[in-house]
Amino acid sequence: ETGVTQSPTHLIKTRGQQVTLRCSSQSGHNTVSWYQQALGQGPQFIFQYYREEENGRGNFPPRFSGLQFPNYSSELNVNALELDDSALYLCASSGTNKKTTEQYFGPGTRLTVT
Amino acid sequence: AQSVTQLDSQVPVFEEAPVELRCNYSSSVSVYLFWYVQYPNQGLQLLLKYLSGSTLVKGINGFEAEFNKSQTSFHLRKHSVHISDTAEYFCAVSELGGGSNYKLTFGKGTLLTVNP
Numbered sequence: 205e206t207g208v209t210q211s212p213t214h215l216i217k218t219r220g221q222q223v224t225l226r227c228s229s230q231s232g233h234n235t236v237s238w239y240q241q242a243l244g245q246g247p248q249f250i251f252q253y254y255r256e257e258e259n260g261r262g263n264f265p266p267r268f269s270g271l272q273f274p275n276y277s278s279e280l281n282v283n284a285l286e287l288d289d290s291a292l293y294l295c296a297s298s299g300t301n302k303k304t305t306e307q308y309f310g311p312g313t314r315l316t317v318t
Numbered sequence: 319a320q321s322v323t324q325l326d327s328q329v330p331v332f333e334e335a336p337v338e339l340r341c342n343y344s345s346s347v348s349v350y351l352f353w354y355v356q357y358p359n360q361g362l363q364l365l366l367k368y369l370s371g372s373t374l375v376k377g378i379n380g381f382e383a384e385f386n387k388s389q390t391s392f393h394l395r396k397h398s399v400h401i402s403d404t405a406e407y408f409c410a411v412s413e414l415g416g417g418s419n420y421k422l423t424f425g426k427g428t429l430l431t432v433n434p
Contacts, residue, residue, distance in 0.1 A: 237422075239424075244426070298420070309361035310361050311361045
């Protein structure tokens with residue numbers, strides 16, 4: 205059973221650019237959630253996808269968008285990058301129905317915006 | 319909306335000493351409660367969770383936590399810590415029946431440093 209993987213590990217972008225981060229869910233999981241973890245803070249919920257549809261969104265602007273594919277892998281896209289977008293981005297996959305309680309986290313992608 | 323407060327940002331202890339990391343939450347509905355650990359440059363690993371039933375929950379690596387509904391707390395404890403327990407610990411809650419099924423709201427974290 206493979207765990208949650210994310211790519212790339214690290215990324216440096218310039219303010220105003222766009223970025224795509226990728227996540228492969230744990231085998232058999234159909235729900236993926238994305239979190240932003242700023243330095244010295246706890247993770248903050250960005251949004252969740254269940255069976256390719258958005259299933260809830262946190263307090264993030266529309267320039268944060270996502271996709272979930274039929275194989276349940278996922279992307280997080282951020283447009284018009286700002287310096288404050290510098291953070292560790294974590295994805296977490298979870299079970300086989302909406303009511304699952306345990307989320308399995310990937311190692312994260314460290315995004316630096318200069 | 320729910321919120322989580324971790325009362326200590328840093329907790330230094332000596333090896334083999336007991337430790338308690340404090341967590342209080344606020345929510346208008348019933349919640350699930352979690353503790354996660356984050357080692358340097360890694361993602362989050364679940365230590366334990368409270369869903370229902372016994373208020374004392376045992377997790378991995380010798381950690382346990384007690385749910386106290388009246389005090390809205392979920393403190394994490396370990397009787398004897400090891401150097402390898404040095405990490406950031408996050409308390410998290412998830413509201414039952416919320417629009418985003420089982421999204422997690424995290425505290426700001428407590429850095430546990432175990433000294434020899």
